[in-house]
Amino acid sequence: MTLRGDADRPRVEALLREREEIIFKRWTELAASAAGAHENPGALAVRLREIYQALLRSLADGGDATELRGLLAELSRSRAREGFTPSETAVVVFSLKEAVYESVADGGDFATLRGFIWFSKIVDDLGLLTFETFATAREKIIADQAEQLLELSTPVVKLWEGILAVPLVGTLDSARTQVVMEKLLQALVDTGSEHAVIDITGVPAVDTQVAQHLLKTVVAARLMGAECVISGIRPQIAHTIVTLGIEFGDIVTKASLSDALAHALRQSGVEITGSGSRRVVVGTEHA
């Protein structure tokens, strides 16, 4: 921190080496109590031992902290995956300060105390490092999950020869709609289907933006020579759409997926006969 602090640095280094066992024991105690109830004290002690050794080596090498930083980053990453909060991780590092301070206070030496200020800054940096790594690790987890969600949530299923369906579940945003649109259009080309049903039963809310996305998808499918039906419109959603003044124009909308399938079958000229004497002609609205 200050020149004087730097000057008193060797005292703290010597202290860290001489009283290694005492400081380390105290550190593991403090860390274990601060780290949260679901921490395994044995595993933590092993990791802290490695970190403490790396810290000593880094001080001896004159500031080459690559190994130390690597160990701390690994600690932070694994704790991020195990669901600890960043504070719980940072506190583990900061508790070293407390453990060392107890030893410094025992000595009662003013110069060592100044050296401790320098040491305190080192620990602060290390604590911040764990915090940063923690945030990065968490962000990566979130990004991975968002990507997986995007892949999982947009299946294109074949209902009938020439009829595809896209059951949409969850909130629609621009990125998701883009994926849905591309997947559906590609599936239309791959299967040569002329009809598609977009089922929005699982979409919790439809606002102007979502409606706009749906309309774009339908128009794009039309440009390619396929006709889309939107199904699964719940009463509240119908109400919302009308209240918002969204015009679906000549796009066919149906209340349920079965109605939409019946419509698509009728359009492709398929006729279904029911079992027994009752003959069901697909093509009426009540089929």
Added chain:
Amino acid sequence: MDRVPILKLGDILIVSIQIDLQDQSVLALQEDLADAVVTHGARGVIIDITAVEIVDSFIGRMLATIASISRMLDAETIVVGMRPAVAITLVELGLSLGGVRTALNLEKGVALLDGRGAPAVRR
């Protein structure tokens, strides 16, 4: 300048666009096509754009213009084989190709003109 060939299949004309369209070739195509429709007395024109990967508003307008010319000469225009990316681009550009019928591929386009296939797109 590359000219786009016009193929005759019965009373249907088939135009398959395989090259990067320049302004000049588009104008030439429109003239050639109008001549061909009159000469052969065609009742349908199929424009195959399977090979077209990049579109802009100019191509979009070209398709609409060809459709208008053909309709004037009593021939129906069907655009076939549009790629998903192309369709998305046209929608983003706000071009919905009003008055042009579309089909997924050449086969379905021919069937549409013959009245055999179910009407895929009705406006």
